[in-house]
Amino acid sequence: MGVEEIVLLNADDEAVGTAPKGASHHRDTPYHLAFSCYVVDTEGRVLITQRALGKRTFPGVWTGSCCGHPGPGEKLRDAVLRRLRDELGIPDAELMSVLPRFQYRAVAADGTVENERCPVVRATVPANRTVHRNPDEVERAEWWTWDQCLELTGRPESSPWYRLQLAELAPLGAPLDWPDAGPGDLPPAIAW
Known part of the structure; x- marks a missing residue:
């Protein structure tokens, strides 16, 4: 596998180039395209993960189900499904744009900056879906109630993006009630 590339964005969220992912995350990380995904089962439980302790950025923090960076020309749906397979061993899911x-x-303790346009997607899976976490990406993965998810926002071990996303998701109600935002407000740099 070659070097993973991220899509660089301008202030209008248009693609203006690419850069190697690993070399781009530092104290002056350029604004770029990413995504976050919350896996919700048909009983309304949410898959919450702890980032692997060996991760370069924000190791060990608790956060949503998975996140990642769409590659150049990759559709958002395809990027989310790729990361669900790679990080959690989830082969398929029903996807919906939420935020x-x-x-x-956000700035990590070591000064590394995350600077992202990061659409949020819900992935719905059947209850009792088996998860096969990739230990290079995920330290732990647990099915939580929505109340437990909300409670995590008050704890310092949650990721900064998780806290910001939950502030927007909480008013939408329980995860199975979140409205479909559709693809209309996605950044110009990516198709659904």
């Missing part, structure tokens, strides 16, 4: 306009900037 297509989400963006954030």
Whole structure:
């Protein structure tokens, strides 16, 4: 596998180039395209994960189900499904755009910056879906109630993007009630 590339964005969220992912995350990380995904089962439980302790950025924090960076020319749906397979061993899911306009900037304890336009997607799977976590990506993966997810926002071990996303998701109700935001507000840099 070659070097993973991220899509660089301008202030209008248009693609303006690419850069190697690993070399791009530092104290002056350029604004780029990413996504977050919350896997929800048909009973309304949410798959919450702890990032692997060996991760370069934000190791060991608790966060949503998975996140990643769409590659150049890759559709958002395809990127989410790729990361669900790679990180969690989930082969398929019903996807829905939830927070297509989400963006954030966060600084890790070591000074590394995340600076992302990061649409949020819900992936619905059957209850009792087996998860096969990739230990290079995920330290732990657990099915939580929505109340447990909300409670995590008050704990320092949650990721900064998780806290910001939950502030927008909580008013939408329980995860199975989240409305479909559709693809209309996705950044121009990516297709659904």
